[in-house]
Amino acid sequence: MQILPPSELETRQWATFLHLSLLAGLLVPGAGFILPIILWQVKKEELPGIDAHGKVVANWIVSALIYGAVAGGLCFVLVGFPLLGLLALLAFVFPIIGALKASDGVVWAYPLVIRFFS
Template identity: 55%
Template sequence: MGFVEDIERLNRLRLEGAISEQEYQDAKAALLAQSRPAGEKLKQAIDGIAPDDNMWGIFIHLSQFCGYLVPLAGLVVPIVLWQIKKEDSPVIDRHGIVVTNWILTAFILGVVFGLLCFVLIGIPLMAALVVVSIIFPVIGAIKARKGEVWRYPLSIGFFKFR
């Protein structure tokens, strides 16, 4: 039986009442101790991403909302933050690339949808673009907090990861 199956079996026993919560926790800790090498690799990978990098990733994603306060700031601020911090960490560089690709994609889509407003189909498309332009940065920031780089769906890859 593998590690995952053992944990699932323990959880089933706990849910059925065959073992107590304390027995479950003790058995799970024993299983984790047995799989120490895999756990150590995971810990090293997570430790390799500094919390500061995650915060800068969050700032880069959420700085797109500056455009709601100052016109064009939502386009400029994320790119400036990325350019300032991209040499410090490859994680920050990836967040900047993702956000810059989205900004350029959203700009192009906004122009096309704006032109399509003359034939009315552009109005719902523009509304959808506004909605995803709010949702995508929030999801990106949440993922950045966890140390993940999330590529925005529908985004054109103008810049590639190095």
Template identity: 50%
Template sequence: MEPVQETTVISGPSKEDRTYAMLLHLSQFAGYLIPFAGLIVPLVMWLLKKDENPYIDAQGKVVFNWIISAFIWGVICVILSFIVIGIFLLIALGICHVVFAIIGAIRANDGVIQDYPLTIKFFKV
């Protein structure tokens, strides 16, 4: 008879943590309703939970790496709009912002930490 091997089950983030992380990603859209809310709401959400939960902290870093990167890309697009190409790049950046936030929210709800494409890493995840 062979000895029974113990297996360690590593549980992922809880349902509440995954939902909170999903809302953290989606909170970027608050800026479409109230100016600067797309920056302030995710910041407050992240700061409230980052010390309590490493999963929320990592998701907050992903969101803020994107917010800072999108701002930088936006400034570059505005400068390039003087030679017309920037207008198209600004539209593409807006589409990317919406798509990346939705995909990030879906992945966060699945318990996955995934960086957005085109993101400059200011915070290490």
């Protein structure tokens, strides 16, 4: 078992929380958008390793909003309903995978993301 310095361990813990905070919207509407951004902005100066995770999460938030708007518009032709279901599934699975990777010290770029922040 590898012994990590306290700062690396703290970075991994906060990065895991950052990814999992996307799921806060399941309990409180809108929290899945606001809480990750707040965590990222508060911790990125103290723990520089958090910045990369914060950019990944912010890119996912913006991308998911765009995909949701497009899929919502496509509901008029019935194609959007399965797309919204798929987006909901990905919005649940991607943060969990990101959190597991973050706990291992890996920055995992979510698939299908449009890169706004790099």
